[in-house]
Amino acid sequence: MAFTFFFRDAQTLDLAIDHFLPFIQSRRTITIWSAGCAMGQEPYTFAILLRERMGPNLFRNVKIYATDIDTYNQYVQVIGTGRYPEKDLQRIPPEIFSQYFRTDPADPGYVYISDEIRTSVVFKKHDLLTFEPIRTGVHMIICKNVLLHFSAEERLKVWKMFYDSLEAGGFMLHEHTQKLPEELNDCFTRIVMNAQIFRKI
Ligand SMILES: C[S@@+](CC[C@H](N)C(=O)[O-])C[C@H]1O[C@@H](n2cnc3c(N)ncnc32)[C@H](O)[C@@H]1O
Numbered sequence: 001m002a003f004t005f006f007f008r009d010a011q012t013l014d015l016a017i018d019h020f021l022p023f024i025q026s027r028r029t030i031t032i033w034s035a036g037c038a039m040g041q042e043p044y045t046f047a048i049l050l051r052e053r054m055g056p057n058l059f060r061n062v063k064i065y066a067t068d069i070d071t072y073n074q075y076v077q078v079i080g081t082g083r084y085p086e087k088d089l090q091r092i093p094p095e096i097f098s099q100y101f102r103t104d105p106a107d108p109g110y111v112y113i114s115d116e117i118r119t120s121v122v123f124k125k126h127d128l129l130t131f132e133p134i135r136t137g138v139h140m141i142i143c144k145n146v147l148l149h150f151s152a153e154e155r156l157k158v159w160k161m162f163y164d165s166l167e168a169g170g171f172m173l174h175e176h177t178q179k180l181p182e183e184l185n186d187c188f189t190r191i192v193m194n195a196q197i198f199r200k201i
Pocket residue numbers: 002003004005008035036037038039042067068069070071126127128129143144145146149
């Protein structure tokens with residue numbers, strides 16, 4: 001089972017949103033790709049953070065494509081229903097929990113993500129090592145704690161695929177330890193010093 005959790009590195013996600021909001025302000029659809037999304041904790045966290053900042057009307061324009069290799073064919077079911085063990089939600093601030101999750105007396109020990117958030121996320125099974133983008137014109141790619149498992153050559157091919165997939169000026173996010181090689185200096189620019197947040201040149 002992939003290691004991850006709700007609100008993991010929320011500070012970086014929030015920092016990316018600070019820079020992202022002016023970029024997407026006048027767009028009718030906002031397309032985000034969470035690549036290597038595990039069981040949906042990352043895309044659902046990002047959806048909640050965006051919804052908090054954008055409000056309900058603008059948030060309707062957001063579509064998050066969550067993809068994973070999903071080796072055991074489990075993620076489509078979990079992400080599709082948005083059903084998680086209650087103990088996985090212990091780190092979530094109470095006001096976020098009460099607004100975006102609900103319990104069902106008939107299903108004790110589990111919580112369900114709200115329909116507003118659930119319907120903003122679409123899961124697709126996808127192997128990054130096919131180097132095939134899921135779509136083009138993407139405004140942000142979040143790919144955290146995934147590329148570290150790939151070889152340097154594979155990572156480079158994935159970054160070229162991300163480049164092709166992003167709209168000009170689009171954003172790309174990695175975990176703190178993931179650095180970009182110099183070969184990509186003409187493709188991406190790092191926009192903050194304290195996080196791995198890049199924009200397509
Ligand atoms: C450690 S989890 C990271 C989850 C989340 N991004 C985070 O940072 O918390 C790594 C995820 O990458 C996925 N993964 C590994 N190889 C992959 C590949 N070739 N294509 C797509 N996803 C892959 C795994 O299935 C797993 O869900």
